[in-house]
Amino acid sequence: MPCVNGQQYINRIDHLKSNVWINGQKVTGNISEHSSFKGIMKSQASLYDLQCRKDMIDIMTYLSPKTNERVGMSFLQPKTRKDLEKRRKMIETWARQSAGMMGRSPDYMNTVLMSFSAASDLFSDPKGKGNFVKYYEYCRENDLSLTHTFINPQVNRSSNYMDNSNEDISARVIDKNENGIIVQGARLLATQGGITDEILVFPPGGNQVDTSLCYAFAIPSNLPGLKFLCRESFDYRHDEYDHPLSARFDEMDAVVVFDHCEVPWERVFIYGDPFSASLLYSESGFFPYQIHQVTTKNVVKTEFVLGVLQSIVDTINIGEYQHIQEKIVEVVMALETLKGFLISSETSASRDQWGFMVPDRNPLYAAMAYFPKIYPRFIEIMQLIGASGLVSIPTERDFHSINQNELNNYLQSATLKGYERVKLFRLASDLCISAFGGRQTLYERFFFGDSARLSGTVYREYDRSAYVDWVKKFLHQS
Ligand SMILES: Cc1cc2nc3c(=O)[nH]c(=O)nc-3n(C[C@H](O)[C@H](O)[C@H](O)COP(=O)(O)OP(=O)(O)OC[C@H]3O[C@@H](n4cnc5c(N)ncnc54)[C@H](O)[C@@H]3O)c2cc1C
Missing domain, CATH: 1.20.140.10 (Butyryl-CoA Dehydrogenase, subunit A, domain 3)
Known part of the structure; x- marks a missing residue:
């Protein structure tokens, strides 16, 4: 499926029935109808609608090099200065829809995907490289929305601190089997966690000595064992006169919990290789x-x-x-x-x-x-x-x-x-x-x-x- 419209985005996220918690309660019905998420999901949907408008299609999309179908411009891997300009115009058009208040409109993560994929040679493991390039193409061809999480929980930031607690705090790889790696623990934050199709999990940067903390993968937001614990909503009342920004653009932030999540090998991009992880940030x-x-x-x-x-x-x-x-x-x-x-x-x-x-x-x-x-x-x-x-x-x-x-x-x-x-x-x-x-x-x-x-x-x-x-x-x- 090439570039999607707003209703397709909403249907997809509702269908996932991801494990999202807010105010001590699990979201059970359609998340797009939940009072804490409906404002932002409607705004996100309006972005997808905009890209499908006939008069906008050339600004918002380009022809996929793989299928020749229309895909989102923010996936474009630029080869010329003109391409950079095209990317900028598209990003600007979406940003105007939210007056710049949506830091995590989908072009943010699409840019992450396209930039790592453009530098895929930096993945030292050829399998990881292949997996990532395929993943980028999969997201582009299906116009998936993504959130991401990089940072470990804010437990102890002292430079002497080694995260070797026996408790499960920072998400780590605790096991592996023929299907994939098993991840247990938490990540600090994912903005839009629970209202995107997938989540990209990357190492927190810096020199990671503990290899169980050094991994990169992507999983659907409804993978068994994955849970999003949201903060309180700032969309207090859905009245656009009273709260013209918060009623529409409160992107929500969630702690991400992995409870024995089994990440299939084809979705693992880096595992136990700190060098590859740091190169991806510095050299790509x-x-x-x-x-x-x-x-x-x-x-x-x-x-x-x-x-x-x-x-x-x-x-x-x-x-x-x-x-x-x-x-x-x-x-x-x-x-x-x-x-x-x-x-x-x-x-x-x-x-x-x-x-x-x-x-x-x-x-x-x-x-x-x-x-x-x-x-x-x-x-x-x-x-x-x-x-x-x-x-x-x-x-x-x-x-x-x-x-x-x-x-x-x-x-x-x-x-x-x-x-x-x-x-x-x-x-x-x-x-x-x-x-x-x-x-x-x-x-x-x-x-x-x-x-x-x-x-x-x-x-x-x-x-x-x-x-x-x-x-x-x-x-x-x-
Ligand atoms: C609104 C919001 C949305 C976010 N969304 C996302 C998201 O979608 N995905 C995601 O992965 N992350 C997200 N983040 C997290 C963001 O990446 C982190 O806030 C940022 O990297 C800082 O880390 P921290 O919050 O853990 O702060 P800390 O690292 O705990 O810092 C706390 C204080 O200690 C100081 N400090 C800590 N360590 C050092 C050090 N080594 N040297 C000097 N000073 C130090 C800092 O300067 C700061 O003043 C979001 C953050 C915010 C606020």
């Missing part, structure tokens, strides 16, 4: 392709934040104040910087040893280090500009009560009636003071790893030798 196009996807989404998200900020400024007429202008310009500078990183990464892209066109890492590394710092500042700016307007926000029901006239009068602004003004401020509030908004900020700080340690990657990888040589020469001249 994983980082540049992934940050190219993420930065495209972040440009859209920044445009949306800027739009909300400027709307507040116009609505309560505070644009004359210099510090307000300065704050808006801070966001403008960030937006233009992010766009610059993206375009520069494409302009100076180059082919890797396998012939794939990889965006330039340097501007993307800078983008990776920059956004986790600047996004919390956007949120701070929104609080500083919105002030008490962010909490003077009765619900839509209040506007339909006997207090309607008073609310429309007292909560009016320079340009809007109370009802419209509160609608705007509820949006801002959802972005900058709600549980959903808090999670968005945490997401931007951490979703790709700890930003302090990611800066360490940039420090190691960014070649500064030419500048040091220049300074040496400069000193000799004087």
